[in-house]
Amino acid sequence: MTTTEKIAQQVRKDIIWSIYHAKSGHPGGSLSCSDILTLLFHRVMSPNKSNKNRLSDDYFILSKGHATPALYAVAASKGLIRRADLKTLRAINSPLQGHPDVRHTPWVDVSTGSLGQGFSVAVGIAKGLQLKNSLKRVFTLLGDGELQEGQVWEGAMFAGHHKLSQLTAIVDYNKLQSDATNKQICNLEPLADKWRAFGWNVVEVDGHDHPQLLTTLMADTASTQPKVVIAHTVKGKGVDYMENMPLWHGSVTLSEQQYIDAMTSLGCSLAELEEYQNV
Template sequence: MSHQLDTLASQIRKDAIWSIYHAKSGHPGGVLSCVDILTVLFHDVLAPVEKRLGSYSDDFFILSKGHAAPALYAVAASKGLCERAQLKGLRKIESSFQGHPDVTHLPWVEVSTGSLGQGISVATGIAKSQKLLNSAQHVFALLGDGEMQEGQVWEAAMFAAHHKLNNLTAIVDYNKLQSDASNDDICALEPLADKWRAFGWQVVEVDGHDIDALQQHLHASKHNKAQSPMVIIAHTIKGKGVDFMEDIPLWHGSVTLTDKQYEDAMLALGCSAQEIKEYENV
């Protein structure tokens, strides 16, 4: 199963970079860092639909780091929720595939996100509502690390712990970089795990590119029997898979990929020259 997910993640990275190239704008660094997390969630962890009509899962997923929308769109295409060809419409006028997820245009988007901190706050509200309904459905929210400099994140964390929302899992895409520089240079987050524990959360730290470890801990979080929510701090690499993007803040976004940068990125992700040409026929 993990080998299959690795293969899927590789394809999703290529599709996301292809869409960003055609958009002439986007956030490739933070998109590439979270692909493995999204792949495991959508292809292995989120419950199949049984009750929620019009949805892709009985569980809830909120992309709190909304600027990583190209990764969400690419994984949606891999699940058959949209056509791959539609990814080429990223950030285009009148396209449903805007730079941040828009619930009014895409029925499989749970929450419109983009203003950092709001996604985890809405996820917390959904988790509380599911508790009141005695529902077994679980809520997952993916945050960026720079996003945690927003006070609203910690208000949500305090509320979730107070209400014992063990049906809520926050996942931090901890790539250590944000728009202009490292987190440490802008507003240091460490000791991050201790901060979450101090707010009353269970904390797990994991390699965010280790498919097996992600499967293990994300599945375990769905069966959380403790009286507190869980946060999975996923240590990732910004720009994962593209050597000239990795660990370089410049590639946070919004950037325009030149033809050569696009081709070099696709080659780095495992595309042959012929496969790059074939993308233009999608």
């Protein structure tokens, strides 16, 4: 395993651990985007040198706001929060709410949760940076079910028209949403062609292949187009009984046995499980 692959695997364990303690949360889509978020914050986005309370000098908007267990686990891996804080996910008065909240987490750029709105804000930030001739970049992560929201395509049209080249959108394309497959609920295909029609540079990758993802996200092209990375992922990645199952999208309570089975599936030893009990 590479260094970032090891971090991503730890992130997945921390996701399961936090959701188990919260007795609620969205494991499927958090596990599917763990590799993406790990690479973004550990390798791709510019480190913040002036404000230790920020994840990066670039902007990141988690438009699929329900995937906070992954965002918080990555923040812990960066030392922004204590690992022990992950046990407070969704607790009353905890800063680690079920969706990102700028009032409680200063390193979050935008409060999100209502699908489609985070992407729209990312487009607006990118336009503001363009007007200022700023070199800062904007990254935003969308869920595939989220792409059924009309305002996503309004934003895509605006960004393509204004040539917001500092904007990179990443689609966590795990093909599933809360109740069934995208294809059953509202088919997204031909997805790449839709983005191209709005003037975007489109790249499709394996969302769990770190070298491929890193090369794509780091690519510095001379294109004036905004970029969308369609990352093909597996919902529930790493936990065998959760993979490709809409049941594990969200609002789940893990039993002790389900927690143990999930952690074991992620390669957690008995010694590690005991360590988690002592955190």
